[in-house]
Amino acid sequence: GENVEQHPSTLSVQEGDSAVIKCTYSDSASNYFPWYKQELGKGPQLIIDIRSNVGEKKDQRIAVTLNKTAKHFSLHITETQPEDSAVYFCAASKGNTPLVFGKGTRLSVIA
């Protein structure tokens, strides 16, 4: 089955700097790659997603890139703000299969 690896497990950045979180997946048939943000005491919330027919997608300060050949995808957050502090999860799936999540990255934005 699919296996998703996520790095780093923790990340601290200064406010205003960029943050990059990377994930790799094992199943070349996976075609959907969402990113979730989980704040303390809450469920994961979808922040951006990308499908395998697209190499990059942006939404304001957030972007996701996908390299199908290398089977990795990354989340980029620019101009980080304290409210970006949370745990971020990548996930992967194919067709109708359930999402498989990475282990999460705890992002701390230091003011």
Added chain:
Amino acid sequence: EPEVTQTPSHQVTQMGQEVILRCVPISNHLYFYWYRQILGQKVEFLVSFYNNEISEKSEIFDDQFSVERPDGSNFTLKIRSTKLEDSAMYFCASSVSGNDYGYTFGSGTRLTVV
């Protein structure tokens, strides 16, 4: 914005007892899921449910677990005889389509087995 609602937010139970975790998915969603997250670990898939039956389940979802959609709005996860290792956050999610148009997760139920 539509939400997935989970109750209770926190449940403490004695080992061997039965627990039922409740979820109200978004009303026009057709696919329902349960995931769990042991403290500090990844979010793990338990089961997916569509058209009033289980569509997929993981190895974690053994005979101690069952799901039900008893009344067209609620979606429940039952653990028949809880074990210490069942202690985790349990998240319900729903989606419009099984073709990965993004899951909406609830806030979770923290289950503590003592």
